[in-house]
Amino acid sequence: MDGMDVTKETGTFLCKTGDIPESGVLRVVVAGYPPLAVYKLDGGFYATEDLCSHGNASLSTGFIESGTIVCPLHFGSFDIKTGEPVDAPCSREIETYPITLRDDDILVSKPDR
Ligand code: FES
Secondary structure: OOOOOOOOOOOOEEHHHHOOOOOOEEEEOOOOOOOEEEEEOEEEEEOOOOOOOOOOOEHHOOOOOOOOOEOOOOOOOOOOOOOOOEEEOOOOOOEEOOOOEEOOOOEEEOOOO
């Protein structure tokens, strides 16, 4: 291994931690991922796909309420941490993406499955 570059890719840069206020959400588009909604919730950072699973709505233009993101179109909602649908008419989960922090950088990686 001597002399080899062992730098490991730990994720794709999304934005800075300071770009998202507490209980806020930001839409971020990066190569290799669908448009993402990136959240700050309870001091932690989370990412889900931005597209509502019920229709053609951008979840990042909705609002956060009790740990859920409420869709602006029909007011269905999803659990931000798990992507599970919470309120009707949403019935299909949305994808969630693992986040890692590197100093002030928020990095995203592919889901484990
Ligand atoms: S498009 Fe999101 S609840 Fe209908």
